[in-house]
Amino acid sequence: MTKSFTRVERPTPPGPLSNALTFGWRAVLKFKHVPEQLFDLVMTPIMFTLLFTFVFGGALAGSTGNYLQYLLPGILVQTVLFNAVYSGMGLSTDLSKGLFDRFRSLPIWSLAPFAGLIVGDFLRHLIAGGIILGIGLALGYRADSGLIGVVGAFLVLLAVGFGFGWCFIVLGLLVRTPTTVMTLGFTVLFPLVFASNVMVDPATMPGWLEAFVRANPVTWIVTAVRGLMDGTVTAGAVGLALLAPAVLALILMPLSLRLYRRS
């Protein structure tokens, strides 16, 4: 430590895109250093897939093969939704540690940290979704619509992840304890995911529950993703699936900005 400090001037300020990509790189590095996080992301959906397929599959759909065909697209939606909670936890951790103080005192595009968060989320959704799909294929799942349908389904999943992601970004900004973010997140998500058509055809449910399930945005999303992968999708179903994510993003994006600037 004998070196004296020579002055270093600022290089040409980078554009917003460069800043956002740098934050995305941070998300990639996190995968490198904390690969365990993937375990958190895929363990629950894998357990669900295996348990439901082999325990209830025969009873619910006549055979495990038929049931897996029904369940897998729903599990992909569930994976993306639960993933979004983990990303809110990550934000809350960063905020509680003062890391964002440093980012906020830098002369950079003030939204770049969020852009990075979203890049990281997309990566997480793609990796976790890919793993679940891979396991499904190994168990005998077949996407009747082929590659194009799967790509379409994943695009819808990313849109869903993006839209619902803002719920947990807002929660992460409001609540500075990561575990509280998780508890609150799952408290909201569990009823939405279970009282939907992820696992069971709503036609088999009691009337009042069926009404709820049919009005549940998670149901609309699952219908579209399932349709895309089975090759039976309609444009209306996709539109309906994107409604909730679009509304959430429109309302919550500006709210997040306000909360972030204020905090």
Added chain:
Amino acid sequence: MAVAARGLSKSFGHLKAVDGIDLDVPEGEIFAILGPNGAGKTTLMRMLATLIVPDGGTATILGRDLAQDPAGVRSQIALTGQFASLDEDLTGRENLILLARLWGFSRAGSKARAAELLDAFDLADAATRQVKDYSGGMRRRLDIAASLIVTPGVLFLDEPTTGLDPTARQKVWRLIRQLAESGVTILLTTQYLEEADQLARRIAVIDHGRKIAEGTSRELKAEVGAGFLSVALADPSRLDAAAALLADSLGHEVNRNAEDTHLSVMVDTPAAANAALSALIEAGFEVTDFEMGAPSLEEVFFALTGRPADDTEGDAP
């Protein structure tokens, strides 16, 4: 002036965390803000670093107005917060490269800048370790390095050495001095008079969000006294009697610490301290412990305000 603040204020609910503070920090100097827990040091620093918006008052940093041109302020400053603002999962090197990229360095330039800083901060050996495995001193050094990717005009350091052992503290002090020599204006906060004394040309003492004194270390000491004698008795019930005797012998007001175990009193010369101690012993007081030293923060506060640092005006009887 590197920093010029007038009447800066910030309340949280009813609590006035910072209550009308004026500051003038000349360019190229180390300036210390000395205050106990809850004095408002962090709140003041965060306002100056554009992280929270003041309720009242104005400030300019190197001529840029905090309210009118926060982006301009951000381009001139760097803040090393009280709590490490590093990504614990990344390595030290990755943390620095990340920030260098955000500042606009090229890929190669970022790597080179990270390597230079790791070298200058004695962290080259730990460069590829995750920050969560760093010691407190290493973290602190990396955190300061992270503020120097681009040399700032003004560097804010919030309690740079709290929680460090003496060796690590010396290391950080040396760094701070070198930085100041290279022309960076440094505004730091501390709870230690010794730290302010060692590093800073000027010191502002704050308490309950207000500035209660400001001056060079020499000026403050003249107000506070050159040294303090601290005494503990075997029989605490006789503290009052001993205090009377000490006040008589030394001619200064005697302070009792918050735990009611020690008396401390300003002394003008070592001979006077010696005489006072002898007088105590001759009067039959059993002295279990005594110490002569520079005034502690507690004693500075007592001398400046006539009340202990942790006492609030509101709850005085």
